[in-house]
Amino acid sequence: MRIRNKLVISYALLSILVFLTTVLILRSSSTVTMVAGAIGVAILVVLLSYWLSNSFTTPLGEMMVMAERMASDDLEHRLPVERNDEIGDLSKSLNNLAVKLKGRIDELRSEKAKADLILDNMAEGILLISSNGEVVLTNPAIERIFNVKSVDIIGYPVIHSIHSFDLDHAIQESIVSGKEVVDEIDLQAPFRQLRIRMMPIINGMGERQTLAVIRDITRPKQVERLRKDFVANISHELKTPLTGLKLLSETLLRSIETDPTSSKVFIKRLDKELSTLIGMVRKLIDLSKIETQQEGAVKEPSDLGELVREVGSSFFQLAANKGLTLSLHIPENLPLISADKDQLLTLIRNLVDNAIRYTPCGGTIDVMLEANDSHINLIVSDNGIGLAKREIPRIFERFYRVDKARSRETGGTGLGLSIVKHIAENHSANVSVDSSLGIGTTFTIDFPTGPESETENQKTS
Ligand code: ADP
Numbered sequence: 001m002r003i004r005n006k007l008v009i010s011y012a013l014l015s016i017l018v019f020l021t022t023v024l025i026l027r028s029s030s031t032v033t034m035v036a037g038a039i040g041v042a043i044l045v046v047l048l049s050y051w052l053s054n055s056f057t058t059p060l061g062e063m064m065v066m067a068e069r070m071a072s073d074d075l076e077h078r079l080p081v082e083r084n085d086e087i088g089d090l091s092k093s094l095n096n097l098a099v100k101l102k103g104r105i106d107e108l109r110s111e112k113a114k115a116d117l118i119l120d121n122m123a124e125g126i127l128l129i130s131s132n133g134e135v136v137l138t139n140p141a142i143e144r145i146f147n148v149k150s151v152d153i154i155g156y157p158v159i160h161s162i163h164s165f166d167l168d169h170a171i172q173e174s175i176v177s178g179k180e181v182v183d184e185i186d187l188q189a190p191f192r193q194l195r196i197r198m199m200p201i202i203n204g205m206g207e208r209q210t211l212a213v214i215r216d217i218t219r220p221k222q223v224e225r226l227r228k229d230f231v232a233n234i235s236h237e238l239k240t241p242l243t244g245l246k247l248l249s250e251t252l253l254r255s256i257e258t259d260p261t262s263s264k265v266f267i268k269r270l271d272k273e274l275s276t277l278i279g280m281v282r283k284l285i286d287l288s289k290i291e292t293q294q295e296g297a298v299k300e301p302s303d304l305g306e307l308v309r310e311v312g313s314s315f316f317q318l319a320a321n322k323g324l325t326l327s328l329h330i331p332e333n334l335p336l337i338s339a340d341k342d343q344l345l346t347l348i349r350n351l352v353d354n355a356i357r358y359t360p361c362g363g364t365i366d367v368m369l370e371a372n373d374s375h376i377n378l379i380v381s382d383n384g385i386g387l388a389k390r391e392i393p394r395i396f397e398r399f400y401r402v403d404k405a406r407s408r409e410t411g412g413t414g415l416g417l418s419i420v421k422h423i424a425e426n427h428s429a430n431v432s433v434d435s436s437l438g439i440g441t442t443f444t445i446d447f448p449t450g451p452e453s454e455t456e457n458q459k460t461s
Contacts, residue, residue: 002085010052017041059087066094075102125214129171131207133157145192145216167196174198174210193218233399241277245270276411283415286346290422301336302344304376308367311348315356323361329368335449337376339427347423350416351380351443357410359384376447383440392433396421
């Protein structure tokens, strides 16, 4: 029943009751009857008023509770809608409002979750800066790049927690000019190179803000530098033997007719230079293969003992020719390791080849395998010329040779040990060197045999 009808009926009932009471009082002769009639009417009026007020205050109270719950983000609560009057309509409208609000808020939440997901997983750092220079929004990449916490950035000027005047300058420039600013800046301690891009934007509320996108380019720059150095080194390294070849061939051309004995010597030297050149190209090919295979190396359970025997057999003759004793020490029942066999053959070959080249006649070279619970050590030891302590950290650098002339004389390229290091890294193996000048050198490659090596296998196969 509508509220208006309810009120009309209530007032009509009240009027009838008042009328009947008045008639009863006027007609009655006894005081008792008069008082009883008046009390009866009063009780009826009170009951009617109670019913009327109750039918309004209870639903209004429920609506108040619902409004309070909505204000505190609880949009699940609903009002009963069994009444067919304006209060029932109002309850329905409030319920509808709660449903629509919930839908809109869920939509906004899902949009925000998507935006957060993108921001959280971006490699680039993002800073949103208000027109007065305070950071409004940031993402985890910023924390990583600058080693700061977002709570220390948001609400403050960038310089408050990121102490880079170059970055601050670029931000101010973009805020003041309202133009895009692109720059590269360096951070010290720890050293980082960053590419920064500041873009003026207008947000949904019409406010001017600056969006800073910051990319850590330390690694790409380093790779670029290494590549440039590598090309420069190769050009330099190739130039020497090529110039030698040119000189020899010119001399040979002049002497071939007149001086056949010297010509023979020149041809021998020509052959040696060519061998060095071929050796270098071979090692460069090895190096590039190892680097390109780094991600896709095919590893399989491998028997290090078998590989050491294979390399040993190809070097016995060379060692004997130089008056050296090459011995292999391979225990029985060695555990298998997960490895790329071709790469391991190259590693062992380079170490044995070095030991032969840097050990004078009469020396000994021992290649040993030692296993424990979780590792196998490959040890290549010689009693050759040895290395000074200060040289040891540098010998794994590309093209580094302790004694250039000696290395070249023995067909060295300065690439052998950098190949060894690369291969060891590909197999999660540790390389260590123990050497003393004039006493000898021991290289130890420590290969993991347990789950560590299997994980590596799964990763790469
Ligand atoms: P290279 O082709 O010149 O031998 P490597 O990268 O194999 O280049 O080795 C780098 C340098 O380390 C060599 O020039 C040499 O001086 C030193 N070296 C390597 N192995 C030995 C060794 N067994 N004994 C002494 N010195 C060595």
